[in-house]
Amino acid sequence: MSDDRIPYQELQEQLQRAEATLSALRRGEVDLVIGETQPLVVRFKDLVEEKDRLLQETDRLAKEWQTTFNSVGDAIWILDAEQRVLHSNKATEHILHCSAQEVAGKHCWEVIHGTTKPIPNCPLLRTKKSLQRESLELQLGERWLKVTVDPIVDADNQFTGAVHIVSDITGRKQTEAALQNSLQEKTQLIRELYHRTKNNMQVIMSMLMLQAEFTEDEQTRDMLQGTNSRIHAMALVHEKLYQSQNLSRINLNEYIQDLAQLLAQTYRVTPNKITLAFDLEPIPVLIDIAVPCGLVLNELISNALKHAFPHKQSGEISIRLRRAPDNELIILTIADNGIGMPRNFNYGRSETFGLQTIVAIVEHQLQGKIVFEEKNGLTCRMQFKDSHYEARV
Amino acid sequence: MEANIQRPETGSSAGKTPFYRLRLFVAGSEPNSDKAKAVLANLRDKYLRGCCEINVVDVFENYQAAIDYQIVAIPTLIVESPPPQKVIVGSLSNEDTVLDALGLAGREVQL
Numbered sequence: 071m072s073d074d075r076i077p078y079q080e081l082q083e084q085l086q087r088a089e090a091t092l093s094a095l096r097r098g099e100v101d102l103v104i105g106e107t108q109p110l111v112v113r114f115k116d117l118v119e120e121k122d123r124l125l126q127e128t129d130r131l132a133k134e135w136q137t138t139f140n141s142v143g144d145a146i147w148i149l150d151a152e153q154r155v156l157h158s159n160k161a162t163e164h165i166l167h168c169s170a171q172e173v174a175g176k177h178c179w180e181v182i183h184g185t186t187k188p189i190p191n192c193p194l195l196r197t198k199k200s201l202q203r204e205s206l207e208l209q210l211g212e213r214w215l216k217v218t219v220d221p222i223v224d225a226d227n228q229f230t231g232a233v234h235i236v237s238d239i240t241g242r243k244q245t246e247a248a249l250q251n252s253l254q255e256k257t258q259l260i261r262e263l264y265h266r267t268k269n270n271m272q273v274i275m276s277m278l279m280l281q282a283e284f285t286e287d288e289q290t291r292d293m294l295q296g297t298n299s300r301i302h303a304m305a306l307v308h309e310k311l312y313q314s315q316n317l318s319r320i321n322l323n324e325y326i327q328d329l330a331q332l333l334a335q336t337y338r339v340t341p342n343k344i345t346l347a348f349d350l351e352p353i354p355v356l357i358d359i360a361v362p363c364g365l366v367l368n369e370l371i372s373n374a375l376k377h378a379f380p381h382k383q384s385g386e387i388s389i390r391l392r393r394a395p396d397n398e399l400i401i402l403t404i405a406d407n408g409i410g411m412p413r414n415f416n417y418g419r420s421e422t423f424g425l426q427t428i429v430a431i432v433e434h435q436l437q438g439k440i441v442f443e444e445k446n447g448l449t450c451r452m453q454f455k456d457s458h459y460e461a462r463v
Numbered sequence: 464m465e466a467n468i469q470r471p472e473t474g475s476s477a478g479k480t481p482f483y484r485l486r487l488f489v490a491g492s493e494p495n496s497d498k499a500k501a502v503l504a505n506l507r508d509k510y511l512r513g514c515c516e517i518n519v520v521d522v523f524e525n526y527q528a529a530i531d532y533q534i535v536a537i538p539t540l541i542v543e544s545p546p547p548q549k550v551i552v553g554s555l556s557n558e559d560t561v562l563d564a565l566g567l568a569g570r571e572v573q574l
Contacts, residue, residue, distance in 0.1 A: 087550050091536045094553030101493035102522065102537040104529050 098122075145236040148222075151229060153177050153194055165215070165238050178234055182217070193219045198229050207239065214243040257317065264312035271305035296372075296424070299336065303329055303368040307360045320360050322400070323350035323391055329364060330371055330389060337375040344379055347388035353400060359456050362435040363402070369424045370404045370450055378408025378447065385447070399438075400456055405449040411442075483515035483565065484543040488534050491523045495554040499538035502555040510567050540564075 094100050098118040139146065140160040148157040158173045166173075166181065173181055179188045188195055193204040197219040205218040216239045222231040275298050282294040306329055310320040330346050355363070371387065379385045390403040432440040438454025487503055489496035500519065507515055522529045522537055532541065535552070542549040542564055549564045562568045 087535075087552070090550065091552045094536060097553060097556075099495050099553030099556060100536040100538075101490045101495045104522070104526075104534055104537065 143237075147173065147178065147234040147236075149178060149194070149232045149234050151231055153179070153188070153232075155181070155234075156231070162236075165236055182215075182236070193217055194232055194234065197221045197232055201227070201229060213238060213240045215239065260317050261312045264308045264317075268305045268308035268312070271301050271308070275301050275305070299333070299368055299372060300365055302332065302336075303364040304361055306332065307357060307364055310360070311357060319354040319356055322353045322355045322360060322363065323348075324352075325360060325364065326350055326367060326389055326391060326402075329367055330387070333368065333371045333375060337372070339375060340382075343382060343384045344375065345386045347386055349388065350391040351393060353391060353393055353456075355400075355456050359400075359436065359454075362431045366428050366431050366436075366440075366452070367402075367404070369428050373424060374404070374406040374408065374448070378406040378410075380409065383408070394453070398455060398457070399453045401451065401453045403449065403451045405447065407447040410444045410448050480511070480514050481545040481566075483511055483545070484518075485515060486518045486520060486532070486541040486543060488520045488522055488529055488532070488537055488539045488541075490537040491521060493537075496538045498554040498556065499540065502558070502561070503540065506558075506561065506565075510562075510565075 091100075095103075095118075139157070142159060143161055145162040145165040146159045147155045147162070150156055154175055154177055155173045158170045160170075162173060163169055168181060177188075178194060179185050179192065183189050191206065193206040196204040198221070201221045201223060203218060203220050205216060207214060207216050209215075216237045218235045218237070220233045220235075221229055222233060224230050278294050278298045278301070282291045282298070285291045285294065306325065307320065310325050310328070311317060314320050327348055327350065330348070334344070334346060367389075371389075374387050378387075385407050387404065387406045390401075390405075392401045393399070394401055429440060432438050432452050432454065436452075436454035438452055440450065440452040443449040443451065485503070487499060489500060503517065507517060520528050522534070529537070538552075538554060540551045540555060540561075542551070545566070551561060551564050555561050559568070
């Protein structure tokens with residue numbers, strides 16, 4: 071009996087001592103731990119302090135993260151790979167009107183759409199496939215929400231979950247709608263303005279024509295008709311503008327065609343006698359190019375119609391429009407196969423109003439060049455840049 | 464540093480404070496060791512004036528002593544007498560535990 075009791079008591083004492091040592095270690099009251107076979111001394115205190123410091127730091131970071139998470143104005147959820155909500159932030163309550171407890175563990179579609187499976191076009195399903203940010207705008211009653219989903223991937227780039235952000239974009243949508251309305255209104259106004267300008271020009275044209283009718287003098291009548299024709303060329307630009315989609319550019323090719331046909335009607339050309347041949351590349355231009363271009367064309371085409379084919383001679387007026395391969399220049403060629411200009415006609419010193427106008431407009435307004443050439447009739451070639459002006463409307 | 468002063472035990476009778484032989488193992492001036500030294504000095508002044516012998520062993524200077532006494536952690540206080548021998552590990556910050564180990568719980572402070 072007594073032989074048994076002594077080792078038992080010793081065992082008990084050793085156990086108590088071991089427990090006391092462990093608890094002192096846990097309390098951080100130990101400076102060193104003694105190695106048993108060799109004089110190994112371990113500084114334990116530093117480890118305890120380091121552990122406490124790390125725990126505090128972890129705690130601080132966790133709090134910081136939670137505070138940030140809850141301070142964001144958008145509803146943010148962290149979802150697992152099966153699209154169940156793991157965490158949700160405070161804004162979830164304001165934006166989706168449900169508490170963190172209500173959302174936790176549910177599938178995202180149950181909460182947002184109230185459905186039993188993902189909606190078609192679900193951004194989360196798209197993110198799962200693309201592993202990229204995907205988003206969707208959706209209307210819930212009066213409100214507009216934007217759902218943005220970012221994937222969470224592991225080290226092997228496998229989808230393990232997602233960050234699901236719901237923002238209330240009702241305000242933005244309202245602003246957008248208001249802007250859209252305002253833009254439409256302004257567009258309407260500009261169109262109206264072009265329309266009225268064109269109408270006013272037509273009134274001026276009517277007055278000129280009326281005056282021409284009361285004029286006995288043929289030269290004056292010609293002058294009035296010439297001015298009328300020029301105004302008509304400008305009015306046509308405005309007509310094209312209010313019909314055009316973007317309100318700042320018209321298609322120069324369409325304009326040229328309309329203008330030439332209009333002039334043919336004005337000068338009562340018999341269709342079979344003088345034909346118009348068009349070879350026009352579609353080029354959209356600003357009003358700043360269209361108006362001077364129209365005035366020049368008006369002079370050149372009128373001139374050809376009036377003078378190139380005397381005595382009911384038949385012929386062709388061809389108009390060619392091209393953009394130079396370097397994209398810089400627009401090249402416009404008007405050629406007729408008529409009788410050409412009178413002998414010894416000096417283009418540089420001509421004092422006729424029409425020709426002066428043409429040269430002045432091409433060189434000054436269009437900052438381009440114009441050349442006349444006589445070869446089986448008259449050919450006029452002009453080239454100009456369309457990059458001087460910037461769109462204003 | 465080991466100050467092993469041998470002192471003959473004076474006869475102790477019931478009611479009288481017994482003679483205390485204490486051995487405190489410390490590690491230089493590490494914080495817990497310093498704290499234990501201070502606590503023990505305070506206890507000596509309060510309860511054990513004239514009836515104790517305290518040996519402070521610095522393991523940085525006498526490592527073998529720690530092994531001989533089977534010390535595991537520093538600081539450790541060994542109450543060698545009165546028997547039975549008791550061991551307190553740590554910085555002696557809990558005064559009740561220490562007083563209990565010394566059999567001084569509830570004892571009046573010596574003035």
